[in-house]
Every structure is written in C-alpha cells, then in structure tokens.
Amino acid sequence: MNEEQRSLLLKTSSRFPPPQGVKLSYGTAGFRADASILESTVYRVGILAALRSLKTKSVIGLMITASHNKVSDNGVKIADPSGGMLTQNWEPFADALANASDPEDLVRLIIEFVKKENIHFEGACPAEVLLGRDTRPSGGSLLEAAKQGISSIVGAIALDMGVLTTPQLHWMVRARNKGMKASEVDYFEQLSSSFRCLMDLIPEGSKINEMGDKLIVDGANGVGGEKLAGLKNMLNSPVIDVRNSGKEGGVLNEGVGADYVQKEKVVPVGFGPSDVGLRCASLDGDADRLVYFLVLPKDNKIDLVDGDKILSLFALFVKEQLAILNTNGNEKINNYYHACLGVVQTAYANGASTDYLKKQGLEVLFTPTGVKYLHEKAAEFDIGIYFEANGHGTILFSEEFLCWLEARDNELSSMSKGSEQQKAASRLLAVSKLINQAVGDALSGLLLVEAILQHMGWSIHIWNALYQDLPSRQLKVKVVDRTAIVTANAETVVVKPPGLQEAINAEIAKYPQGRSFVRPSGTEDIIRVYAEATTQDAADSLGNSVARLVDKFLGFGSSS
Ligand SMILES: CC(=O)N[C@H]1[C@@H](OP(=O)(O)O)O[C@H](CO)[C@@H](O)[C@@H]1O
Numbered sequence: 001m002n003e004e005q006r007s008l009l010l011k012t013s014s015r016f017p018p019p020q021g022v023k024l025s026y027g028t029a030g031f032r033a034d035a036s037i038l039e040s041t042v043y044r045v046g047i048l049a050a051l052r053s054l055k056t057k058s059v060i061g062l063m064i065t066a067s068h069n070k071v072s073d074n075g076v077k078i079a080d081p082s083g084g085m086l087t088q089n090w091e092p093f094a095d096a097l098a099n100a101s102d103p104e105d106l107v108r109l110i111i112e113f114v115k116k117e118n119i120h121f122e123g124a125c126p127a128e129v130l131l132g133r134d135t136r137p138s139g140g141s142l143l144e145a146a147k148q149g150i151s152s153i154v155g156a157i158a159l160d161m162g163v164l165t166t167p168q169l170h171w172m173v174r175a176r177n178k179g180m181k182a183s184e185v186d187y188f189e190q191l192s193s194s195f196r197c198l199m200d201l202i203p204e205g206s207k208i209n210e211m212g213d214k215l216i217v218d219g220a221n222g223v224g225g226e227k228l229a230g231l232k233n234m235l236n237s238p239v240i241d242v243r244n245s246g247k248e249g250g251v252l253n254e255g256v257g258a259d260y261v262q263k264e265k266v267v268p269v270g271f272g273p274s275d276v277g278l279r280c281a282s283l284d285g286d287a288d289r290l291v292y293f294l295v296l297p298k299d300n301k302i303d304l305v306d307g308d309k310i311l312s313l314f315a316l317f318v319k320e321q322l323a324i325l326n327t328n329g330n331e332k333i334n335n336y337y338h339a340c341l342g343v344v345q346t347a348y349a350n351g352a353s354t355d356y357l358k359k360q361g362l363e364v365l366f367t368p369t370g371v372k373y374l375h376e377k378a379a380e381f382d383i384g385i386y387f388e389a390n391g392h393g394t395i396l397f398s399e400e401f402l403c404w405l406e407a408r409d410n411e412l413s414s415m416s417k418g419s420e421q422q423k424a425a426s427r428l429l430a431v432s433k434l435i436n437q438a439v440g441d442a443l444s445g446l447l448l449v450e451a452i453l454q455h456m457g458w459s460i461h462i463w464n465a466l467y468q469d470l471p472s473r474q475l476k477v478k479v480v481d482r483t484a485i486v487t488a489n490a491e492t493v494v495v496k497p498p499g500l501q502e503a504i505n506a507e508i509a510k511y512p513q514g515r516s517f518v519r520p521s522g523t524e525d526i527i528r529v530y531a532e533a534t535t536q537d538a539a540d541s542l543g544n545s546v547a548r549l550v551d552k553f554l555g556f557g558s559s560s
C-alpha cells in the first residue's frame, strides 16, 4: 500500500470512530444494530466492498437495511459478484474491520489482509460498488458513510442506486457482472415481460373465478409495497391491492410484514373481517421474504401459507413442466436432458411439507439455517429450489441446463410451435427470467405464485390444502453462553454439551410423530427451540419440556 492510500485511510477513518463497548459480528444477514451506532461500521463495510471489488475484478453491492427489524435499527450487507451473499471466507475479516479499535489498527488490518489475499490497488480495473438502501430514515446518513468508505480506496467508484428492495440490488449486481442491462427499469421490464409470457401460456379453461383474481398485499410499510405499486402498473392482471405501502402513515414492520404474520399468525394492521376468504400476501421490510395467508372469520387469526407451501407449489409446477418437456412422442431420444431437480429446506420446514415433497418423488435436502447455506446447496442441481419456512427462497437454474433449454426451445419453436413440449420449454425459460436467481425476492416470487395458481386454476384454498401443517411451537431460551451448544446434521442433533441430545430424545419419544431440535440463533443471543407433534397441545408441551432441558443444562441456574 502506498503512502497516499495509507494517509487517505487514516484521515477518513478518524471521522468514523467505532462505538465503545460494542462487539459487532457479520451474521447471517450482515451487521445489524441500532442505527445510531452504525456509521463507523457502514463506513468500514464500504472499504470492505471496494476491496472485494478489487479482489474479484467485478462489481460488488452494498445494501443498507435491517429487513424486518424495528425502524430504529439498521444494517449493512454485501452482495458478491454472482449477486449472492458475501463469501463466507471474508466474514472473519468483516468482523475484524468492524471491531478495529482505532485508525492505526484498522489500517494495519487492511494491510495484512490485502497482502494475504494478494489484492492489487493499482490494477487496470478500478473498484466499483453499487449502493442501495431501504426506506429507513437513518438510511441517508449511513449511505454517506458507505460512500466515504468506498472512496477511501483510491480510484474506487460508488454508484448510488437509490431506495431499493434488497433483492433488486442483488439482481443489479448479478446483471452488471453478466454484462446485462441492470437499471431498475430493466428489473421491472424483465419481471413483467416474463410474467406476461407465463400468463400467455396458461392452458385454456384454467382461469380462476373473478373473486379469486384479486390479491391483497401487505407491504410492511416498507420499500416493497412502494415498488410493487410501480410494478403492478406494468401488468394487466391480477388485480393487486397494496396496503401498508408506507404512504398511509404506518410504521415500518410495526404490526405488519411477513415476519410478523409468520411468527404471530395474526392479520397485519389494515386487514380485517372484510378480507375473509380473499388471497392475501405479506412482504417483509426489505422485500426478500414472502408469505401468503387467508383471513379467518374469528379473532384476527389467519391460515398461514408459508415458505414451505410456496416451495411445494414451485416444485410441483417445475416438475410438471419437466415431465411434459421430456415426453418423448415419436422423437429420437437424443433430445432428452435428464435435468436434476432438487429441493432444499432447513430443519424449521414443517414435517408435513417434507413428507409431501418426498411423496411427490422429489429429492429433499437439508442445510443449516441461513440462506447462504440453502443457496449453495440448491446451486448443485440443474434446477434447485430452496425456501426457509419464513418465506425467503428462490429457484436456481444451472448455466448448462439453461443453455440446453434455450436451444431446445428454439428447436421446438421451429419444428412444432404451439406443441405441449414447446410450451413447457417456454414456460421454464420464462420462470428462469421471472425468478430472481441472485437471492430470494418477494416481488418476483409473488408474480410466480400468481402465474402458477392461474396455470393450475387453483384458488388459495386449494393450494393451502396440498397438505396440512403439523402443529408446531417455537420458543427462545436465554442461556449463559449460546456457543456452548454445538450441533450436527443440519442442526438437528446436539453434539455438545454431552447428554443434552439423549435427554431431548427421551422427551420426543413420549409424543407420536414428535420432532424437536435446539440450536443457537445466528442473529439473537438466545437458543431457539422447535417442536412439532400431532396436536397443538402436544407440540406446546414438547417445546416446553425441551426448553426446560436447555435451561437445566445451560441456563443461569446451571453449573456451566
Ligand atoms: C428460525 C428463523 O426464522 N431463523 C431466521 C433467523 O436466523 P436465526 O439464526 O434463527 O436467528 O434470521 C435469519 C436471517 O434473516 C434467517 O435466515 C433465519 O431463517
């Protein structure tokens, strides 16, 4: 590092002293905290983003959001060149940077890291970082801090893309690095045109009735509602009524949004008895999660149609289209591509969804919690579909399969345009364009759900009845040190402390179809307990017993 670079870093970093007595960590969702202490962190992540751009010789994304957290929080995360999450190898460096005590310490860390990673400051390709933020009031000043961080690396360019959903920024980064058009208009254009293409290919006679054509969306008083309002103007159908768009004075994530609806299982603010029976959906604060729901007649309760059911719907549709594509007819076998389709879940997926997917003949795999793990696993398939129960998920298509599919679509279009096989090829291609392959995206996911329901001729009631969720309970337990729990097998088995898993097993054995696991949260200082059984009482009772065991082994009264 030359002297000019070193003194620039020293000078700018002295304007962003780190908060005292706080240890920050780059968790599953980047850094998150009360917005008032984040300026220094965001400035430092700006530096990190510029270094990542130099290392990969690609465009990098920096998003300022705290998703479903309360409005006074904020956060920052990086999008890698593929549009996915920051590579896990760099997370320890992110932690070290954020926690460096003073400018000298910060510069020493950067020098060491740059050497270790063999990053060249004077390369032909300057660093370039795309910036986005959600609607939080703290976003503007944090964006300035990020810009300062980026421009502390000589020659680096920061491009402010404005207020965006998290998936929009990830999409833009991916598109830029593929040499494609990458503005917000391009994003809307791609989503709306591929959606229209799917709608044009709907089999005749499978339109749902008029009442079923209306969709009501809770925008969490965040960026998603605002963007959806723009997107819907580019579509002829369905009729989308956006509530909680943030324009009516409601507070971001307060009594609204996908996280609230999924965790509390009640209607969001702005929904009520007049919505009973209608198709409703909810986005989270940065629009990377999506759940559907049905308002029940009593007590503001809902029937939740969660990420597992969205996954099931997508998997059924893709499997059906692949089967049509591969019906051989009179053709030669060499046009056949055995596409490998896989679905990926976490231990939080409802057991009934996993049973259902397996009964459909699908290959179901499990990873630890956190989309970076699910995404990585799904990328191993020709078509990999992943979802967390909370509504974050997407579909990934391998380059090899897409190449074949495009060629096949062209071939079928010239030989047998309008044939069932040709339509199946076009539908799958449209899905690959509609769905955001960078990261889970509530807006593109919503359009795909809508297109598939229309295609199947299904109301939300029919979709919801694909299988019945097993009753479940989630609890949180505060412990002395949550890292004392170590798990294996996609977090389903405790390997440390000794004896805890055996004790949990003994509890589970008391309940027919009982299932329970515990794991340290990656975003909160707690242990999460999950329990499932055939009745709600049994699930509650199993959950409580297991929570007591966790407290006995690791709680404040334990000897650890
Ligand atoms: C049970 C649950 O919903 N866990 C969430 C939550 O992680 P925890 O590590 O469980 O705190 O936040 C993650 C980031 O948003 C999300 O990926 C994950 O699904």
Ligand SMILES: [Mg+2]
Binding pocket: 067, 068, 284, 285, 286, 287, 288, 289
């Ligand atoms: Mg989110």
